[in-house]
Structure formats: structure tokens, C-alpha cells
Amino acid sequence: MKALIIAAGRGSRLRPFTEDMPKGLIPLLGLCLLERIILSVKEVGIKDFVIVTGFKGEKIKDFLEKKVDALGVEYVDNPAWHRGNGVSVLSAEKKLKNEKKFLLLMSDHVFDTKIISIIISQSKILNPKSNWACLLGVDKNLESIHDLEDATKVEISENGSIISIGKDLSKYNAVDCGVFLCTPQIFEALRIKINQGNEDLSSAVALLSEQGKAKTVDISGNFWIDIDTFQELKIAEN
Template structure:
């Protein structure tokens, strides 16, 4: 089995951070979104990965080679972003008819992965949502057999949203459906969708079962990214990658602080992730993500994301600032 992780999206909902950093590499609870996905699949026994990269793809490639040097990894470039279906179609020559496990690169889920991998069926991850109109939706019978899937329906007949995790046994049929949809120009909301291809497979006789995920962390928007950071900090627990105490500083767990940080006269936490080699002085920070190599002085932050290599002086409440920024709010 081969894992496919599409990470070619521009991450427009997380700008300005994604101008300089792929959203899959945004720090989250002391890790990155991509590292959490890779570790979950590696622990389940999947060793061959195909990454579909595009925007800032060289950063994804460098990260994977540095952090996972023994991973059997391939990189496919999607220069023209036309949706997840188009991204998957580019991997056909590498898949070679094998079973595939597709995980979207901005979503973290918790589920019984071993059971999913052992199932004799192709499998789709789902979770009940209040408003399914913003998601792919699965219509499921009493035996969890998926009868129909549709992308972002205006009048949903089900509230079971597709979470972005797919085990597909009949990969050749998937690629046939993808190629047929692309040749016909069959787009949904302006993109070639994996949902449309799966519905094509179902109509051609492929049988999918749904499995419910226990937790679903959406990391594609600022608000949900911060919520996911807080939840995962509580799950993984806080950690401080330094043996030295921070001068006149109160740490309110859960907090993850990278190595090489210098923090003085501050209150940090709860629910804060701080990257490596960051300096913080005379500040109060809670419910936030701070990048590496940043310098913060005399600042109050709540529900904020601060990019790497950023300097801030002054006082504020909520910020969303990208990398390589210097701001004086005094």
C-alpha cells in the first residue's frame, strides 16, 4: 500500500503565513501538520509515500528529507492547481495499480487506522457535522455501505461529511474515473474533485464502507488551526525543550516551547506553541502559535498566529502576522 498526501494547495485562508510557508508545515502543538500525518501512517506500517507538491513545494521536499530521511518518498509537482482529483491523477505512474491511502495534507484525524487498513473494503472517513454544505457528503445505509457521495451539496441528504481520509483498493478504477472526469471537464466548484471520482467508482460497482473518525482537526483556517493547537496540546501534553529556567516567567500548561528560546518577565499559556530560538520579554501570550527565530517585546497576545523571523514591539490583542515581519506598536 502507498500513501498519497496532496500538499499543493496555496493555503489562502491562512495568509499571510502561507506566502512563505506551506500550510502543512505550520507549527502545531510542537510538531507540524505534515509530521503528525506521516507519523500516524508510518506507525501503521505504511512506508512508501507520494507527496503532491506545488506552491512552495521545495520546502515540503526539504522538510521530508530532513525529518524523515529513511522514508521511501516520491514528489509529484502539480503546477496547475485544479483540485484534489487532478492532483491524484498525476500519481498514476507511481501507484502502479497498488492500493492507496489518501490523506489530505491539512487535516489531522484520529481513528482505528489498523482496522481500516485490514478491511476488505475501500474505506471513506466520515464525521457528523451540523452544516454539511461546505464538505463532501456521504450517503450511507445501515451497514455503513456508501451509496452516494457528493461535493458541497446545496441541499444535503446526509450530515456525514468526508474528512479527507480515503483507503482505495481499486486504484486503477479510481484513475479511470479521474481521467474520464478531466477529459469531460467535469468540475465541481471550479475543481476536479476526488468526491466526483469516488461517486463514479460507486456507479461502476466499487464498494466503499464508511468509518467514523473519533476526532477531526481542520488546520486550513486560522480559527480552526488555533482550536486544533489547543486540543492537541492537551492531548500530547506540554513540553519545554530547555533545561534552563526562564527568568521571572510564569508558564501555564499546556505549552510547548522549542529549544534555544529566551523568555523573560512574561506569562506564557495556556495553549501556546513557540518555535525554536525565539525571544520573548515583558509579554503575556495565551492561545497562540509563535514561529521560530521571532522577537516579541512588551506585547499581549491572545488567539494569535505569529510567523517565523518576526519582530514585534508594543501592545495588542489579536494578530495574524506572517514570516519576516517587523512591527512596532508602541
């Protein structure tokens, strides 16, 4: 299995750190965000990576070649990095279209490695005989979510199926933690939504949920945080 990491964004709310440096290279307790994610994924036995770069992407390549074992790392440059994150995911299609399934993560999320293990433990659900195309890690402990207003909210059914997903939901009972296990069907869903003018990854997950192909995995009780601001960086440090 491969891991796809989206590291294309700039992170404008973290300026001046990101004035001349991609968000994934922001340091956190001796390791940059991207390096921390790679090491976490390697802990669960995944050794092959596809990393989508964009803003100052050459700095990510230079850094990883010096700091991390670069064997098994492939890069995809997304010149349209300023667009929705779904565009960055779709740009990796050629590298992953023949995979049965792959892990999908964001370079600005910090999380307990156990979250990956929990989601991968459900990977047998994604098989040619089943209808599922996407597993999404969700946190049901809403009171523990920092910046709930900006979080991607999810309404899930009793059996874990996704009813609806998006940042502006008024009815929800969980939050997307930014860790996915997908089949290549996600790329066709992205293509459809992007052609309709919606470039967010969550819109493609919503389409798969409408087709009965997206399911959640409960990771509640495990630490994770989406680092968009200096305050969130401070929380991660503590």
C-alpha cells in the same frame, strides 16, 4: 502498501502563514501538518510514501529531508496545483498504478491515528474478486463537525454504500473525513471526470459510487479536523 499524501495546495485562507510557505508546513504543537500525518501513518506500519507537491514544493522536500526520515518517500510535482484536488491525485498515477491498494490522505487534515487503523482493517474488501475500488472514512456525528457548511457531505445507505457525495448536498447523513483507501481504479474515474470538467476528487468517488464501487467506513467518535482557517488551527491545538 503505500500512502499518497496530497500536499500541493497553498491554503489562501491561512495567509500570511502561507504567503511563502505551502499549507502542509504550517506548525501545530511542535510538528508541521505534513510531518504529523507522516508519523501517524508510520504508526500503523506504512513506510512508503508518495507526496504530491505544488505551491513552493521545494520547501516541502527540503523540510522533510532535514526533519523526517526521507527513506521511502517519493515526490510528484504538480505544476497545476491551483486546479482541483483530483488533478493532484491523478498526477501520482505512474507511482501507484501497479499497487493493489493505497492509502490516500490530505496534508491539511489532522486526525487520530485510530482512524487509519479502522479503515485499513477493512482493506480485504478491496480485492480482485470484489467490485469495491474505494473505501472512504466518514463521520456520522454531524453535530460535532466544525464548519459543516464547507464539509464534503455524504449520503450513505444502510450497508455503507455511497448514494451521493458533494459539498452542496441537501440530503446527507455523514461527512467525508479525508482518509481514503483506494485501488488504481480511482485514476480512471478521475480521468473521466476531469475530461468532463469536474476536477474534484469527490466527483471521481461519486462516479465509482454510481458504478457500485465506493463504500464507507464509519470512524465516528474519533477526532479529526480539516484545517482551512486560523479558527480550525486553534481547535486542533486544543
